[in-house]
Amino acid sequence: MSAWPRFKFYGTPHIFFQAARDILGGRIHKGDDVARLEAEIARLTGRRHAIATPQARVGLYLILKALLARSERRKVVLSPYTIYDVVNMVVCAGGVPVFADVDARTGNLDPDQVATLADGDVAAVLVTHLHGIVADLGRLAIICEDADIPLLEDAAQAFGGRWQGRPAGGVGHAAMFSLGRAKNINCFYGGMVVTDDDALADAIRAEMADWPDLATPFLVKRIVHCAVIALAVSRAVFPWATRHIFRALAIRGERKGAALFSTERAPVLRRQLPPEWRRRLTAMQARMALDQLRRAEADQIHRVRLARLYQDGLADLPQVGLPGSLPGAEDIFMPFSIQVADRLACQEHLLNAGLDVVVQHIGNCADYPVFAPFHRDCPQARQVAKSVLLLPTYPRYPEAEARRIVRAIRDFFKAPPES
Ligand SMILES: Cc1ncc(COP(=O)(O)O)c(C=O)c1O
Known part of the structure; x- marks a missing residue:
């Protein structure tokens, strides 16, 4: 019986050697690779700005915090079929989550449901491309445009997807991708915000200005944890x-x-972003992500x-x-x-x-x-x-x-x- 596992990390075992080399060589924080990764993701998604974050969820928090700061509106319409911290990020950013039901076929937001909720108190609609299934961006964009509401894309699971030829994450007002351990671009932890909104990008960069890099012991723990899982699901x-x-x-x-x-x-x-989440992606992780983009x-x-x-x-x-x-x-x-x-x-x-x-x-x-x-x-x-x-x-x-x-x-x- 052949028995293949349900799941393996993206990236070859090389990613662990890369990690060991950089950690032992003291190179985790060295290099301009975060800026290189941001430029590459901006290019691939056709966006003016890409900003690396320590996790996608933190990226969502940053987007919402900046949008809510310039709006009187507080409601954020989103799918309930998502990870619970996505909902928490709305709350932490000062928003009020409003769940809209999904389309049973796609598992993603049902535009008809969104249309009934898109009133003058809605600050943003957040659509999730769950399981890499691209949501109905066409109809959602129209609904949002008519009600003057920014459409945000949770593209955590959809890097590489497309909607009418445009990259998923490249259609809404802003989007976030995940570079977490179970994603198709995996640097153990990480995310990326993309947008064409200069003021939004400035606000996010300003908020992150004094955040330190992800700490070495924290990363080492994560990498060892992932190495154990990788071994457990190896063919041996x-x-x-x-x-x-x-x-x-x-x-x-x-x-x-x-x-x-x-x-x-x-x-x-969660009502407040955990302080330990206020971190930045490291140069080592950016190098891993750049490698995997190829x-x-x-x-x-x-x-x-x-x-x-x-x-x-x-x-x-x-x-x-x-x-x-x-x-x-x-x-x-x-x-x-x-x-x-x-x-x-x-x-x-x-x-x-x-x-x-x-x-x-x-x-x-x-x-x-x-x-x-x-x-x-x-x-x-x-x-x-x-x-x-x-x-x-x-x-x-x-x-x-x-x-x-x-x-x-x-x-x-x-x-x-x-x-
Ligand atoms: C749909 C969805 N949104 C957001 C996230 C958050 O990504 P991250 O773990 O990088 O914060 C995930 C992670 O699994 C996800 O599946």
């Missing part, structure tokens, strides 16, 4: 050890085992090829909801999200067949008790959040494995094998 260790642990946790651990690894298992409400397109071609394979192989199954691509969108499928009613049973079936897939750990923030003051009924988000299963698309995940996943899902639903 995963088939013999890790996969049995995942399987046991998923199946025996009251079926909640996967939640043990989830960063979303214990949502908290491979980003090839990785994307592979992801899209796997996505087509899943799409073609599952298209005729009424029990499987496939990610709904919109006309004009070039999605990057990071990973490939499907919706099935009993996702835990489906996952169990796949795990028993030696295939490692994961249930999506993101939930419907609109229902979290910590966000009770902002609760809105979002039935589509609630439903989607219960049913998403993530199929692997990372670089070098073999096509043969993707075909096995298709066969096993078909088998789960007792559908005949693909012809």
Whole structure:
């Protein structure tokens, strides 16, 4: 049984050697590579400004803080189907989150819902391109323009996506990308804000002016942590050890085992940006990101090829909801999200067949008790959040494995094998 893991970090093992070399050589903070990375991302997204941040969420905080400072409006309309700290950033920046329900097919903001909420108190609409599925930027842009509301893009999971030929993150008033450990450009921690708004860019740079670099011990801890995970999902260790642990946790651990690894298992409400988040990306991380940008397109071609394979192989199954691509969108499928009613049973079936897939750990923030003051009924988000299963698309995940996943899902639903 071949047993490939559900997930691997982007970047080859070289990233760990690069880290060791720079840390031991005292080069973490040396070089003008952050400015080089900013210039490169600005070029790739067609924006006047790109500003590196320590995390994408901090980038969102900075964007919102600057926008709210020049507006009387306080509401920020956003999807509840996202990580809870996105909601927290709205609160920390002084905004009031207003959840708008999602389109069940894409899992992204439903423009019709946004249209009903886009009133004169809305300071910004934040659209998330979740799972690398590009949201309906065309309709959202019109709604926002009509109501004179800046449209912001959470492109944390969508670097490389496109909307009618324009880069995801290059359409709204401002956007943020994540360069975090699970993203297609991974420098362990990091983000990037992009915009054409000079005043907004100035305000963000001014706010960050006296922030120190991410601290060395903090980075070392993160890199070691990621190295341990990389080892656990390596071909040498995963088939013999890790996969049995995942399987046991998923199946025996009251079926909640996967939640043990989830960063979303214990949502908290933050009213202030944690002081330790006021940091800057280091030159070492910028060098890593620049390196990975060179491979980003090839990785994307592979992801899209796997996505087509899943799409073609599952298209005729009424029990499987496939990610709904919109006309004009070039999605990057990071990973490939499907919706099935009993996702835990489906996952169990796949795990028993030696295939490692994961249930999506993101939930419907609109229902979290910590966000009770902002609760809105979002039935589509609630439903989607219960049913998403993530199929692997990372670089070098073999096509043969993707075909096995298709066969096993078909088998789960007792559908005949693909012809
Ligand atoms: C949709 C979405 N938005 C924002 C973020 C935040 O990114 P970061 O971890 O770089 O702050 C994430 C991270 O997983 C995400 O998935």
